[in-house]
Amino acid sequence: MSEGTSEATGGIRDEWPLYEIFVRGKRGLNHVHVGSLHAADDEMALRHARDVYTRRNEGVSIWAVRADLVAASSPDEKDPLFAPAGDKVYRHPTFYAIPDDVPHM
Amino acid sequence: MTAQPETERLASFEGTLARHDRIEPRDWMPERYRSTLVRQIAQHAHSEIIGMQPEGNWLTRAPSLRRKAILLAKVQDEAGHGLYLYSACETLGVSRRELTEKLLAGQQKYSSIFNYPTLSYADVGTIGWLVDGAAICNQVPLCRTSYGPYGRSMIRICKEESFHQRQGFELLATMMRGTDEQRAMVQESVDRFWWPSLMMFGPPDADSPNTEQSMAWGIKRDTNDELRQKFVDMTVPQAQALGVTLPDPALVWNEERGHHDFGQPDWDEFAAVVKGAGPCNAQRIAHRRRAHEEGAWVREAATAFAAKGASR
Numbered sequence: 001m002s003e004g005t006s007e008a009t010g011g012i013r014d015e016w017p018l019y020e021i022f023v024r025g026k027r028g029l030n031h032v033h034v035g036s037l038h039a040a041d042d043e044m045a046l047r048h049a050r051d052v053y054t055r056r057n058e059g060v061s062i063w064a065v066r067a068d069l070v071a072a073s074s075p076d077e078k079d080p081l082f083a084p085a086g087d088k089v090y091r092h093p094t095f096y097a098i099p100d101d102v103p104h105m
Numbered sequence: 106m107t108a109q110p111e112t113e114r115l116a117s118f119e120g121t122l123a124r125h126d127r128i129e130p131r132d133w134m135p136e137r138y139r140s141t142l143v144r145q146i147a148q149h150a151h152s153e154i155i156g157m158q159p160e161g162n163w164l165t166r167a168p169s170l171r172r173k174a175i176l177l178a179k180v181q182d183e184a185g186h187g188l189y190l191y192s193a194c195e196t197l198g199v200s201r202r203e204l205t206e207k208l209l210a211g212q213q214k215y216s217s218i219f220n221y222p223t224l225s226y227a228d229v230g231t232i233g234w235l236v237d238g239a240a241i242c243n244q245v246p247l248c249r250t251s252y253g254p255y256g257r258s259m260i261r262i263c264k265e266e267s268f269h270q271r272q273g274f275e276l277l278a279t280m281m282r283g284t285d286e287q288r289a290m291v292q293e294s295v296d297r298f299w300w301p302s303l304m305m306f307g308p309p310d311a312d313s314p315n316t317e318q319s320m321a322w323g324i325k326r327d328t329n330d331e332l333r334q335k336f337v338d339m340t341v342p343q344a345q346a347l348g349v350t351l352p353d354p355a356l357v358w359n360e361e362r363g364h365h366d367f368g369q370p371d372w373d374e375f376a377a378v379v380k381g382a383g384p385c386n387a388q389r390i391a392h393r394r395r396a397h398e399e400g401a402w403v404r405e406a407a408t409a410f411a412a413k414g415a416s417r
Binding site: 015016018036037038040041044051052056072074075 | 129131132133178181182185188189192193195196200201202254257258261265404407408410411414415
């Protein structure tokens with residue numbers, strides 16, 4: 001899920017670490033990933049995130065997470081990781097036949 | 106997990122494109138898809154960053170506080186757009202520092218339009234109307250580009266470009282309601298920027314070697330000539346509303362085609378500007394290099410401060 005892979009910063013001396021930025025658009029909504037930026041520390045990451053990603057009231061709350069601290073599933077594991085969900089049709093409400101005249105169900 | 110063989114990976118990549126699904130950062134992708142994206146996104150990011158200079162030139166001389174606040178907000182947006190795009194480009198495994206170094210060394214390009222000077226204040230309006238208008242034409246289809254992070258950056262950028270274009274048009278419309286001298290300033294500015302704006306779409310399709318592959322990969326959605334035509338058709342009625350003349354004697358409505366016919370820009374001039382011989386190429390890079398070097402102590406101080414905080 002992390003868009004900034006750790007390779008993105010590897011090998012370049014002195015570059016500020018990469019942070020992934022998440023913004024809550026308004027109360028009642030989840031924080032959503034909006035992009036990344038570089039900052040020397042957490043506080044600067046939040047300040048930069050405010051200037052880069054919320055110039056037009058796009059958010060009421062910001063999370064900044066060091067990209068190298070994000071654990072992400074690998075795209076190569078997509079099938080083994082998500083396939084088990086595919087054959088459990090009984091987990092979905094449409095699996096169950098209910099007579100048409102039964103209300104509110 | 107055993108690694109898939111190359112042919113299976115390629116089939117999976119092409120299957121994703123065929124379903125019009127997006128390619129995401131950690132997916133396998135052909136090396137040329139990756140390098141084409143890096144080249145295109147980097148050039149786009151650099152254009153936003155260098156693009157701050159022509160308009161920044163008028164920040165201290167904007168004619169009112171209102172116009173100055175608008176121009177400041179717009180130039181700040183260009184910086185933001187550059188950062189969105191650097192962020193997208195970094196997901197392809199290049200670092201921002203590397204991109205910055207390549208820009209400063211002249212190894213990566215930016216849009217040729219920013220190598221033209223802003224000689225009068227009317228240019229601020231013309232850049233908003235024509236240059237940002239052309240950029241919007243280019244960028245709206247890129248919201249559906251096949252690479253996820255690039256498309257998401259373009260969606261954010263397009264939302265903000267609309268403000269840029271409208272403020273430019275409004276500025277020019279205000280000047281057109283002013284004195285004869287102001288109207289002449291607007292016309293003179295449009296005369297200078299019309300042809301370079303048409304060049305922003307790149308060379309004619311016949312001379313654009315990358316277009317076919319980029320379209321097959323879904324990186325580009327329309328050809329250079331298609332977008333140029335769309336821009337001309339869109340701009341003609343806007344010019345009429347403003348009361349300015351577009352400086353092309355060949356510009357005429359073609360009933361049969363349902364489009365305007367128009368003349369070709371001077372492609373030799375375009376080639377020369379791309380190669381570095383435009384009026385402002387050296388100045389733009391020298392300015393960017395100076396700003397980068399003079400900012401070094403700030404970057405170092407912030408790094409030292411962060412290290413001190415971490416060791417406490």
